Amino acid sequence: MMYKSGVVAVVGSPNVGKSTLINSLLGQKIAIVSAKPQTTRDAQRGILTTDNTQVIFVDTPGVLRPNYLLDRTMLAIARGAVQDADVVLWIVDVTKKPSSEERRVAQFIEKTNASAKVYMAMNKSDLLKPKDVIKHTNIYRGLCDKAIWMLVSAKRGDNVDKVKSDIIDLMPEGPKYYENDEITDKSVRDLSGELLRESALYFLRHEIPHGIAVLVEEFIEKEDGKIEIIATIVVENNRHKGVVIGKNGSMIKAIGIRARREIEKMIEQSVYLQTFVKVEADWRNDNNQLKHMGY
Numbered sequence: 564m565m566y567k568s569g570v571v572a573v574v575g576s577p578n579v580g581k582s583t584l585i586n587s588l589l590g591q592k593i594a595i596v597s598a599k600p601q602t603t604r605d606a607q608r609g610i611l612t613t614d615n616t617q618v619i620f621v622d623t624p625g626v627l628r629p630n631y632l633l634d635r636t637m638l639a640i641a642r643g644a645v646q647d648a649d650v651v652l653w654i655v656d657v658t659k660k661p662s663s664e665e666r667r668v669a670q671f672i673e674k675t676n677a678s679a680k681v682y683m684a685m686n687k688s689d690l691l692k693p694k695d696v697i698k699h700t701n702i703y704r705g706l707c708d709k710a711i712w713m714l715v716s717a718k719r720g721d722n723v724d725k726v727k728s729d730i731i732d733l734m735p736e737g738p739k740y741y742e743n744d745e746i747t748d749k750s751v752r753d754l755s756g757e758l759l760r761e762s763a764l765y766f767l768r769h770e771i772p773h774g775i776a777v778l779v780e781e782f783i784e785k786e787d788g789k790i791e792i793i794a795t796i797v798v799e800n801n802r803h804k805g806v807v808i809g810k811n812g813s814m815i816k817a818i819g820i821r822a823r824r825e826i827e828k829m830i831e832q833s834v835y836l837q838t839f840v841k842v843e844a845d846w847r848n849d850n851n852q853l854k855h856m857g858y
């Protein structure tokens with residue numbers, strides 16, 4: 564039997580559920596998720612392997628207007644992912660009407676890679692009011708004539724298997740790039756940093772915009788089998804630093820506990836996590852800093 568493989572670029576506005584859908588398609592959490600826009604910052608790969616097909620999903624940051632240098636980097640990442648894609652998986656939040664930017668995504672895809680197939684996942688169907696179903700699906704269908712489309716709930720899992728089998732069907736003939744057990748291209752060290760960032764976004768959702776970054780300074784396996792992780796949360800100013808640390812260190816403690824549990828769940832090993840907070844003024848506009856942080 565011929566083997567099939569291909570690349571699926573996952574694009575869409577911030578916060579529509581791109582990372583949630585990838586986790587759901589893979590049946591495993593590889594990408595962090597938060598209620599804040601601009602959670603994803605790089606083109607993380609998620610790899611789905613079946614007996615005869617391998618699908619490489621490339622998560623991207625929400626396509627948006629660049630306000631910061633970091634945003635520009637993120638837009639370039641989305642563009643690069645679409646360029647290389649066999650299929651563009653375009654995710655929208657079907658409970659909302661499309662924004663003016665979303666109305667331009669089809670054009671963006673067409674200009675970047677006209678031969679890519681487009682699959683639109685109309686996500687958050689669990690929150691869609693019955694009276695809006697026809698109206699909203701029609702509006703989104705009108706944005707891209709050639710797109711295959713499906714109503715899904717990434718969170719509840721509705722129609723996720725359908726999306727999975729449709730995408731597998733769209734894969735061209737190709738080699739197997741990854742081993743069966745490789746589900747992402749990110750190291751556990753980097754994923755641990757991401758889980759710490761996710762935890763910080765979770766607790767700080769009302770306090771601080773997305774201006775935080777995480778650096779993993781040490782990731783060491785100790786003799787007793789425990790993993791020791793030392794990480795720094797980078798913030799933009801002293802006020803943010805105070806918020807992240809919290810009263811008597813209560814916030815940083817809560818962030819650390821949640822992150823440690825999530826990391827332990829991922830690597831199935833005990834973790835000793837030590838977290839520091841550092842101010843790097845205006846890091847989102849500093850090319851040097853961005854490089855240092857791996858963006």
Ligand SMILES: Nc1nc2c(ncn2[C@@H]2O[C@H](COP(=O)(O)OP(=O)(O)OP(=O)(O)O)[C@@H](O)[C@H]2O)c(=O)[nH]1
Pocket residue numbers: 575576577578579580581582583584595596597598599600601602603604623624625686687688689690715716717718719
């Ligand atoms: N009710 C509901 N919520 C969802 C669904 N999918 C995602 N969410 C929520 O939407 C929010 C954003 O999800 P993410 O997966 O981080 O979205 P994203 O598109 O990756 O966001 P960025 O990385 O910031 O561009 C989170 O709070 C998710 O729990 C869904 O199907 N239904």
Ligand SMILES: [Mg+2]
Pocket residue numbers: 581582583595596602603622623624
């Ligand atoms: Mg994301």
